[in-house]
Amino acid sequence: MLLVIIFTIFAAITIISAGMVAFSQNIVYSAFSLLFTFFGIAGLYVLLAADFLAATQLLIYVGGILVLLLFGVMLTHKIQEVNLSNESMRLAPAAIVVLAFLGLLSIAIYRTQWPTVPVPELTPTTARIGTLFMTDYLLPFEIASLVLLTALVGAVFIARGRVKK
Amino acid sequence: MPYILCFTVNRFMSPIPLSYYLVVSTLIFFIGMLGVLTRRNVLIILMSIELMLNAANINFIVFSYYLNSLRGQIFVFFVMTVAAAEAAVGLAVIVYLFRNKNTVNDDEFSLMRW
Numbered sequence: 001m002l003l004v005i006i007f008t009i010f011a012a013i014t015i016i017s018a019g020m021v022a023f024s025q026n027i028v029y030s031a032f033s034l035l036f037t038f039f040g041i042a043g044l045y046v047l048l049a050a051d052f053l054a055a056t057q058l059l060i061y062v063g064g065i066l067v068l069l070l071f072g073v074m075l076t077h078k079i080q081e082v083n084l085s086n087e088s089m090r091l092a093p094a095a096i097v098v099l100a101f102l103g104l105l106s107i108a109i110y111r112t113q114w115p116t117v118p119v120p121e122l123t124p125t126t127a128r129i130g131t132l133f134m135t136d137y138l139l140p141f142e143i144a145s146l147v148l149l150t151a152l153v154g155a156v157f158i159a160r161g162r163v164k165k
Numbered sequence: 166m167p168y169i170l171c172f173t174v175n176r177f178m179s180p181i182p183l184s185y186y187l188v189v190s191t192l193i194f195f196i197g198m199l200g201v202l203t204r205r206n207v208l209i210i211l212m213s214i215e216l217m218l219n220a221a222n223i224n225f226i227v228f229s230y231y232l233n234s235l236r237g238q239i240f241v242f243f244v245m246t247v248a249a250a251e252a253a254v255g256l257a258v259i260v261y262l263f264r265n266k267n268t269v270n271d272d273e274f275s276l277m278r279w
Contacts, residue, residue, distance in 0.1 A: 003180070003181055004181055007181050007185065011189045014189065014193060015189065015192050015193060015196070018192075018193050018196045018197070018216050019196055021196075021200065021209075021212050021213065021216060022196050022197065022199055022200030022203075022204070022209070022212075022213055022216070023200070027206060027209065030208075030209055030212060031208075031212070034212050034215070034216075037193075037216065037219070038219070041219050041222070041223060044189070044223060044226075045223075045226055047181075048186070048227060048229075048230040049230055050226050050229070050230070050238055050241075052238075053226065053238055053241055053242075056242070056245065057245075060245050060249060061215075061219075061245075061248075064249060064252075065215065065248065065249060065252045068252050068253065068256055069208065069211065069212060069215075069252065069256070071256065072208050072211075072256045072260070073208055075260055075263070076208065076259060076260065076263040076269045090202065090203055091203050093202075094199055094202035094203045095199070097202065098195050098198055098199045098202070101195065101198075102191065102192075102195050105191050106188075106191065109184050109187045109188060109191065110184070114183045114184065114231070115232070116183060116231040116232065117231070117232060117233045118233075119180055119230070119231070119233065120233055125235060125238065128235050129235060129238060129239065129242075132235055132236070132239055133239065133242075137239050140243060144242075144243055144246040147246060147247065147250055148246060148249065148250055150250075151249075151251075151253050152250075152253060154254055154257070155253040155254050155256070156257075158254070158257040158258060158261050159256070159257035159260045159261060161261075
């Protein structure tokens, strides 16, 4: 019962702030709501016994991606401008599409008998994740590092602007 | 510290049904989808894409927990890698576009439309 209450709190934080991200008229509010969304999702990870991933979620998303997005907000809006708002458009067709898919998925979730195994005694996941990365998933791991390197070089190259000769 | 939290949570309480988590992740995914479809600010679209990626991550971890396999968590790491790369490159593109067009409204970016 207590667990359901904790889960409800985290889920409510996540969903409400996700709605603020998508529908807030002020882009700075959107960026800061994204912070609470990431925190709520990290809480859900903790409830699901993914300890290392909860920490990673906070480090990468809150410490990396969110700061990057805030940089983007600050760089692309003139801060002295009072009006930071942006209007929503095309709401009706988008709402129809989204509601149709949402209904479909809700029926699927409700009707399916999800296969589960009994949850075992909890052990730390970090060492086992590391073993998996170094054995079964070694090639994807190396390719992921290559993807990151390429993305970094590409991002610097695109954003640095024209070099004066 | 996260491990102690996980341990106390899972040692003394019975787990809650799988479908609850699926409902939460579905809602987050469709909020993100609605954001992508309706908003015209490129930065908001980027944030909504992050929301959808996070919803997929929740699903991966839910099934990894209830099927007692760590492989779902491995995939979450790859999704996070791609999300970080996507945010870096996306921000660079947005800064470049802003420098050239002086706006972040995606209706203005119609150079490649014929």
